[in-house]
Amino acid sequence: MAVLMVRRWWRQWSDNWLRRRLPRTRATTLNQRRIFILPTRNGVYFLLMTFAIFLGGINYSNSLVLGTAFLLVSLFMISILHTFANLSGLRVSAGRAEGAFVGEEAAFTLRLSAAGGRQHQAVKLSWGRAIPQYVDLVDCDTAAATLLLPVTRRGRYRPRRLMLESNYPLGLQRAWSWIDLDMAVLVYPRPIVCDYSQRLHVDKRPGEQQTEEGSDDFHGLREYQRGDNPRHIAWRSYARTQELHSKTFVTRRSSEWWLEWEAFAGFGVEERLGRLCYWVCKLAEEGHSYGLRLPGVELGPADGALHRRHCLEALALYGEVQP
């Protein structure tokens, strides 16, 4: 019991100490304030070996055996500098972070750059329960690493401290640094497959079709503009006229859906959110226009990736205090 308490107290104390020493940040360059370094187990064995050689040199009064021991000790000390230098001057900045559904993995992209103009090798990035990644900065100034962190709880997810470590070059010391990177993602509810019985089907003035720019049906040609999808270029007309045209498409908006919180009455909050989430994804995939009604939130019918994201965000943050 006492051990547990001491352990908890120690964790809390070290956590606070780290927080004070290494505050949360979007980007940081590793320096002596942030880098810790200690010999590894192999380093200790190496020193023991060196000591054995030293004893041999002393007992047999052999200058060269002694010299070997001194060379190995020097190698050990020099490698401290190199292990430190392998992390020092490394700049880590937050990149893209993509949301994920509960039970999946959120992708956090980090950008590493050699702020000191040096090379960095075999830098291990470990972050929470993500599979550690090794990054080399050799002959290049920047590198990106994407870490996949499993997420288990809906809402805003902010991983704990990221650890960078390295025992390059000789594995005799381990240098490490904690970075409290200011990165967060939204974790969406786990989609639950279900039927949606209350299909609130609103037909707007039947017979009159609404169209908007989309990708379903061919609509016509227009002059090519930079940034147009190359797949949509009308090559046949280019062969004929030597002018670039892009094909335009329209999407037929046939129907609108309303996804209602109340439709899943009787389920728990997470259950409801999971079902709504499934339908948001399904309708977005099918290209329908849909609206979402949650207590206190209403998103009017629309479609497209942005709308889908807004809906998922509303689901993810349901019940949370907006920051």
Next chain:
Amino acid sequence: MTGVVAYQIPRNAMTWLLVAMFAGIIPHVDRLPIWVTLVCLLCGGWRIMVYRGRWALPGGWLRALLVFSGGAAVWGHYGTLMGPEAGSALLLLGFCFKLMETHTRRDAFVVVILGYFVVATAFFFRLEIVDTLYLLLVCFLVTAALLGLHQSPLQTAPRRTAWLAARLMLQSVPLTLVLFLLVPRIGPIWALEQPSASARTGLSDEMTPGDIARLSQSPALAFRVEFEGAVPATDQLYWRALVLDQFDGRTWRRHPQQLHPDWVVWPGNPNPWRSSQQALGQATAYRVIMEPTDKRWLFALDLARSDQRGIGQTRDFRLVNRVPVSQPFSYRVESALNHRLDPELPYWLARRNLQLPEDGNPRSRELALQLRQRSGDAEELVSNALALFRQQPFSYTLKPPLLSGDRVDQFLFDSRRGFCAHYAGALVFLLRAAGQPARVVTGYQGGEFNPLGNYVLVHQFDAHAWVEVWLPGKGWQRVDPTAVVAPSRVAEGLEQAVAGEGSFLADSGFSPLQYRQWAWVSQLRLGWDYLNFAWHRSVLGYDADSQRRWLSSWLGGVDWRRLGVALVVAIAAVLGVLALWVLWRNGATTRDPVLKEYQRLCADGERRGVARQPGEAPGRYLQRLGETFPGQARQYQQCARLLDDHLYRAEPTPGAVKRLRRLRRSLA
């Protein structure tokens, strides 16, 4: 076989481990039994086949068998598993066996540790400059393997790994030197049996004239001598090592009492035979740096004394070491070249030095009696005996005829051809038969002066035997019958003495000593020897004694506190400089020269009060600068265009760096 192993040793590391293994075997080959080498090569070859994906690693039972039989065979060969010889054989076998079953990084680390041990143990047997350089190379290879182990698997260029390892090694050198010089040298903590190398050439403690038809000469070095003052004349350089005072008609040996502890007096103890040695005149001081002999006797000029711990003086005025000399060894000696030994000869000593076999060699005994009768006193007897060698047709040769039976008779009356052993033996026989105490002294005579280092080189072929005869009132006097027969042997060395015979170093294979007549060969040889001399004296011979001398000249007195402070300061200084070097940031965050210029532009802008915002694109920032300084808007615009071209156009813009630099300078 075990299941799939997730971790794979980087090929990079494996390459260097294999190279290090083969390189590590080589220095041990000539000393180890041949089967150890063969087993190691087999393991290495097998591992290479595995490395190339042709073979599988051997199964567990085969490895167990190898390890067990390897250990048993070492035990069988050396009778022990301890000590440098058996230990290094075991280490080498372990190194190779472990390489065979290396799967994890941990295994590989064990191999690396064993590799460092293999290097260290090789230094027990190999001490020359070339050996040391080679072993440093092996050490570097092992380090490269260790480094390869800790690179990420994406780094697969063994050359680059080697380059990084070389950098580490070179950066370690200054610190190694500091530690080598300043870490206090202490004596052995516990006594150990010194490793003995395979049969060494050198002086024998017996002398049997007439047994060998051909004196084998070795060009190997026996010892070097550095005089503190002027070097005495060559015919003064009689390096005393052994006294042979027992003759059985065939062989000259040491009297058994010479091996008794009472025969030696150690420094610090009262010298019971102080009164029997009188130094006359100035002492000559010098330092002898000798090659290992595995024997206890040392070499010095008469009459020698040394204050060094562990060096004693014998009753017959030789110097001996407390333990056999199995490592290069150096000692300081003071010799009174002008001296008187045993002015009063004790009865027991006189009897011992008159000993002869009961019978045999009648003609020589007859001759001795004639000499005795012809001579008035002892001195005349000696000169008459020497005159005999001068007047009769004696000749000096390295290829004497074999003798048997009454050997002294045969030599003196029939063959009359021989080298120093024949002459010394015969003269002592004559003198003893004539009633004058005499004995054979062996050692080395002469030496080669190396003007580069102002020291004398004594080779194995300088080995010599001479005579000491006791004269009333004068004590022991050195008499060299060889000098009478072949004066050039003593004055100029062996080569001149046998110049007509062409037998100098005839059977020793190639040696630069055979080409002494060519000046440049001699120059090179002496230069190289000087290097070796310096190596022996300053590196191999750097012990507690020389450390104290060296440090007191630098620090002005040595005590533990001063040494500790010096050590810490030196280590801190070296590490500090290295840290600056290793951690030096060149400031630039890019290698691209155009971007470097842009970064300087940003720095200039910041100095002028317009700092770049985080995430601000170059074009936007330069535009903002142009807006802030309207007079220079055009230049900033040009900069932006150059940057855009550089960043986004496929083909490089020629001269972009220069134009940017010019623009930047005009703006600043």
